[in-house]
Amino acid sequence: METSLELFATRGFHNTSISQIAKTAGVSKGLMYNYFNSKDDLLKAILLGAYEESAEMITKKLDSPDTPQEQLEQIIQQVLFTLKNKSKHWKLITALSFQEDAKHFLRKDLKPKQEAIIQQFTRIFKEMGYDNPLEEAYLVGGMLDGMSLNYMTIGEAYPIDKISQFLIQRYCL
Amino acid sequence: METSLELFATRGFHNTSISQIAKTAGVSKGLMYNYFNSKDDLLKAILLGAYEESAEMITKKLDSPDTPQEQLEQIIQQVLFTLKNKSKHWKLITALSFQEDAKHFLRKDLKPKQEAIIQQFTRIFKEMGYDNPLEEAYLVGGMLDGMSLNYMTIGEAYPIDKISQFLIQRYCL
Amino acid sequence: METSLELFATRGFHNTSISQIAKTAGVSKGLMYNYFNSKDDLLKAILLGAYEESAEMITKKLDSPDTPQEQLEQIIQQVLFTLKNKSKHWKLITALSFQEDAKHFLRKDLKPKQEAIIQQFTRIFKEMGYDNPLEEAYLVGGMLDGMSLNYMTIGEAYPIDKISQFLIQRYCL
Amino acid sequence: METSLELFATRGFHNTSISQIAKTAGVSKGLMYNYFNSKDDLLKAILLGAYEESAEMITKKLDSPDTPQEQLEQIIQQVLFTLKNKSKHWKLITALSFQEDAKHFLRKDLKPKQEAIIQQFTRIFKEMGYDNPLEEAYLVGGMLDGMSLNYMTIGEAYPIDKISQFLIQRYCL
DNA sequence: AATGAATGAGAGTTCATTCAT
C-alpha cells in the first residue's frame, strides 16, 4: 500500500501498473491479489487509509476551548502539518477528484469533511465579529485549498511556510 | 482537438482512447495520425491551444491605465471569466499537473504565466500601499487557485460568483 | 471461426486459448477482437453458425410426401449425413451441453429442435401403425443420439454405416 | 475426491480451481498436494475410482444362470441403476471423452469395458436366436448410450424410466 | 500432517500505432 500510494501519487493511478507496484515493492504480481481483489480495491484501501490518517488530523482539535483566533490558527497549522506529512495522500485524492469515475467514491466521504471545515471557519469568524462570516470562511477555505494545490504540484519551490505565516498573522493576530 | 479536449477533460487522458476520439469526432482512427504523430502529441497540441486561448485572456488587460483597484478587479474578473468559459482547458491542465511525467512539459510554460500574475498582483498591492505586497499577492493568487480548484471539481455547486464578488469587495472597493 | 471450431471441438473451449487460435489461424491476437468482442462472443458466433448450417439440414426434408417408412429413412440418412459432415459442430455442441454455464444458451435453441424431431418420429410411427409411437420415437431418437455420441468420441473406429444401415432395415423395410 | 468429483462434474474440470475444491472440502490448498501430485493427478484418481465403482457394477451380474431375456433385462436395469446413482461419475467421464488430450487416458480403460458389454449383448442375442446378434447388440448399446446422454444433460426432465421400461418390454418379454 | 503466503506463467483483453489501399 505504501508503494502503491507513492506511485499512484507521483505517476497517477492509470499510469501505474500492478507489475510496476509489485516490482517496486519487491513482491510478485500474484501476491498483490492475495490482499486486494482488484486494482480498484487497492485504490479504495489506500483512500480509506488516507481518510483515517489525514482527514481526522484536520478536524481533531476543532473543539478546543481557546479563543477564536487561536482556534483558527490551530486549524491552519493543522492543515499545514497534514499537507506536509501526508502530501502523497492528498495529492492522490486531489488528482482523483478530477476523474469523473472516481468522484462518486470520493464525494461521499470528502464533501462532509470539507463542509465541516467551512462550518468551523464560519463559527469562528462569527465569534470574531466579522460582518460576512460565511463568505470569509469560503475565502480562507479557498485560500488553504489554493495553497495546498500549489504545494502539491510545485512542491518545496512553493513558499508555503511564509504564506501560511502571513495568513495567520493577517487573520489571527 | 475539440473532441479530444472534451473527452480528455471529462474522462481523463488515460481513460480516453484514440478510437473513442475518432468515433466521437466522426473521422477515422488513421486520419488522426495524419495530423498528430502520437497521442502525446495530440495532448501537447491541445495544451498549447489551451495556453494561447486561456492564459492570454488572463493577462491581456493588465497594462490598462486604470487605478490599481480597478486593475485588480479586472484580473479577478478575467480569471473568473476564463474559468467559466474555458473550464475544460483548465480542468485538463490542472489534472495533468499532478502527473510527474506531464509536469516537465507544463512547468515550462505554466510557471512563467503564474509568476507574471503574481508580479502583477505584487505591483498592484505596492501601488495600493500594502505593507507586504508580495505576501498579499500570494494570498490572493492562492485564493483564486483554490476557488478554481473547487469550481473545477465541484462545478456549479460551488458558489463561485458570490465568493469572487466578496473577494473583489474586500480588496478593490 | 473455422480454426476456432476445429480447436474448440478437439481440445475443448476452456482448453483452447485465444493465442492458440490466433497463432493457428495465422493472425494476431489483437485482430480477433476486431471481429469478436470476447471469447464467449466467438463461441456464440460459431454455435449460431452451427445451428444455421446443421440443425436445418436435419429438419429440412421432413414434410416430403413419401411413405412413413421412406420419411423415417430420410431422417436417419439426414442425421447420418450431418453427423459426418458437421461432426465438429456437433462435437462442440454436445461437449458444451455438459457445462452448466453454457447450457442456458444451448437449451434455448437446442431443445425445440430435439423435440421437433421426436414429434416427427412419433407421427411417423403412428402412421406406421405402432402401438406406442411416442415410446418408439424416444427409442429411435435415443438410438441416434447414442450412435452420434459413439461416432463423435470414437470416430471412424465406430461402424456407424453398418449400424445405421441395420437400423433402417429394421424399421423402414 | 468426493468434492472434486462433485465440482468437476457440475462446473467442469477447467472451471474448477484447486482453491475452490480445497475450500469446499474444508482443507488447505497445500494439503491437496500431499495426496495428489497435480490437478491432473487428482482427476485421474477420481476417474479410476469412478471405474472401480461404476463400470464394475454394470458387468458384475452378467454370468448369472438366468435366461437370456432375464440377463438382458438385468444389464439394462444395472445400467439404469448406475446411471442414476453414479451420474456425476458418468457425466465427468463422458464430458472428458470429448477432449482429445483426455481421450488417451480414458480410451485405455473405457474401451475394453464397452466392448465387454457389446460382447455380452451379442452372446445374449445369439442365444435368443436373433439373425444379426452383433448389429442388434450395437443397436441396444447405442440406445443405452443415447438414453444416458440425454439423462446426463437434461436430467430429470428426460423420461428415462418410461423409456427403459419400454426397451425392456420390447426386447425381454 | 497441515497451512497459506508466495510465485510466475499464461489467460483474456485493450489500445496506440502502422500501413496497404
Added chain:
DNA sequence: TATGAATGAACTCTCATTCAT
C-alpha cells in the same frame, strides 16, 4: 486526404504449484 484491418506490447487478473513453517 482518408480508411480501417492488422499488429504487438502491455495491461489486469487467475491459478496450479511450491515451500518455509
